[in-house]
Amino acid sequence: xxxxxxxxxxxxxxxxxxxxxxxxxxxxxxxxxxxxxxxxxxxxxxxxxxxxxxxxxxxxxxxxxxxxx
Numbered sequence: 001x002x003x004x005x006x007x008x009x010x011x012x013x014x015x016x017x018x019x020x021x022x023x024x025x026x027x028x029x030x031x032x033x034x035x036x037x038x039x040x041x042x043x044x045x046x047x048x049x050x051x052x053x054x055x056x057x058x059x060x061x062x063x064x065x066x067x068x069x
Contacts, residue, residue, distance in 0.1 A: 003054050007035050017042075017052065018059040025050065026063070 009015065011030040017040070018024055025042055027033055034041040040052045 003035050003037075003040070005060065006033075006040065006057075009060075014063050016061045016063055017057050018061060019052065020056045020058050024061075025052065 009030060014026070014028050016024050016026050026044075027042060028045075032043050032045075038054050040054065040057065042050045042052065044050075
């Protein structure tokens with residue numbers, strides 16, 4: 001996945017990252033993630049941190065803010 005596509009998203013839009021293993025990671029707001037050079041770090045509302053290698057992100061799906069929670 002080209003991480004520039006994630007970096008330049010609107011901060012207020014919720015979305016889901018689909019991973020190569022079939023897992024889906026909900027991102028309610030861009031404040032819940034850090035985009036590095038080759039990884040994405042996501043923190044959920046319970047402060048659990050997940051580090052994702054960019055090679056495993058296969059799709060970005062827009063969702064409404066109420067669906068991402």
